[in-house]
Amino acid sequence: MIPFRYEKPDDASAAVSLLSREPRGAYLGGGTNLVDLMKLEVARPDVLVDVRRLTSGTIDDLPGGGLRIGAAVSNSLLAADPRVRRLYPMLSQAVLAGASGQLRNMATCGGNLMQRTRCVYFQDLTTPCNKREPGSGCSAIEGHNRDHAVLGTSPECVATHPSDMAVALCAVDAVVRVQGPGGERTIPFGEFHRLPGDTPERDTVLEHGELITAIDLPHLPLAAHSHYRKIRDRASYAFALVSAAVALKVRDGTVRDVRIGLGGVAHKPWRARTAEEMLVGAPATAVAFRAAAEAELAAARPLSGNGFKVPLARNVIVGMLNDLAKEQR
Known part of the structure; x- marks a missing residue:
């Protein structure tokens, strides 16, 4: 693994300020995807900013109905919450369909949204991949593409998004709350992730330094x-x-x-x-x-x-x- 610096700020504002000054830095939550990519040298951050304890780890009722899921809530806690199982069963079922029990215990809900594709070419440094190295080409288009996308693709990328949880959040019109150098903002879930277009290396609309703080589920009988x-x-x-x-x-x-x-x-x-x-x-x-x-x-x-x-x-x-x-x- 390539050496990196580890930082553990005291609060979310300090984390945002720190990362915004580090163009090659990354936030670390549960680390269940990022650390794997670092081991493969696909991800090469020179600074990791630990945010696991800087955002809420609880699920709270919203006025008028709905729930607010803190970004640090574990996938296991989300799936087991009685309110989620009763009011949004497809979300609980989606989380339980993903990964293993051990990974769900470690993975955070904020981090789940930031997963990178599991395309074999993205993870293989010996092959061209526009998502990993813009302009190098997409090996999957003419290669092994059984697992790849059939909707919303571009000549630059045909990778799929791996999250189960995000599919359910998309269906219920969730809202992502973020904090960044310019303050706080909310992003409708359907606008949070991007189609590849000409810039497949960008998975989301987040600007560098922005931190997911919570996910809001609307009141939706x-x-x-x-x-x-x-x-x-x-x-x-x-x-x-x-x-x-x-x-x-x-x-x-x-x-x-x-x-x-x-x-x-x-x-x-x-x-x-x-x-x-x-x-x-x-x-x-x-x-x-x-x-x-x-x-x-x-x-x-x-x-x-x-x-x-x-x-x-x-x-x-x-x-x-x-x-x-x-x-x-």
């Missing part, structure tokens, strides 16, 4: 009727080929409201807004569900090795909507 489903090569400790976080409200046989987030298909958690718009007011039938899923996936551009993801995503969406509709009959 619909989310109580939700599930998360993850399709993967093995039953545990594997990233999604396709995943979906779906919430549905049906009354009198008609879809009144719906939220659909997809994972494993894009460079960021993918909000299926085309499908949602088609479904609101439509009959809660398998035919309508399939038409909406196909409309969402019409923009898919599969690569040589991942064409199976398109019908797989369609079937996951339809199956979950059918299951949720049956629960409300």
Whole structure:
């Protein structure tokens, strides 16, 4: 591992001030992804700023409903919280579908949002990768791309975002709270992560030095009727080929409201807004569900090795909507 300096400031403001002066520095929370990348020499920060104890480690009720998740809350604590399990079951299920128990105990909710892709070329220093070394090329486009994106790609990058938790947060319209050199701001979750475009090395809209302090979950009664489903090569400790976080409200046989987030298909958690718009007011039938899923996936551009993801995503969406509709009959 390349040598680095370790700093442990007394509060969040000091951490932000310190990192903003260190262009090659990075924040350290649980370290479950960053430390691995440092071992591979993919990440080479010269300063690590420990923020694990500088942000809230609790989940608090918000006025008027909703929850505020402190950035230092562990993934295990989030998944086990009775309020999360009751009001946002797909979020609890998504967290439990990720990693292992040991990693969930260590990983923070703020850090979960900052995960880098698990693309094999990103992690292999001997191969070109625009995300790791801008301008070098994307090896996955003509290489091994079974696990890669089919939506929102660019000629520069076809990597997928690895987080399960982020897929559920995308579906419930969460808000990310950050503190930076210019003060505090909030970012709607759907705008937090970026599609690759011409700058795939930038995963998020955060400016250097900005620190995630909390994640707000809005009051969303619909989310109580939700599930998360993850399709993967093995039953545990594997990233999604396709995943979906779906919430549905049906009354009198008609879809009144719906939220659909997809994972494993894009460079960021993918909000299926085309499908949602088609479904609101439509009959809660398998035919309508399939038409909406196909409309969402019409923009898919599969690569040589991942064409199976398109019908797989369609079937996951339809199956979950059918299951949720049956629960409300």
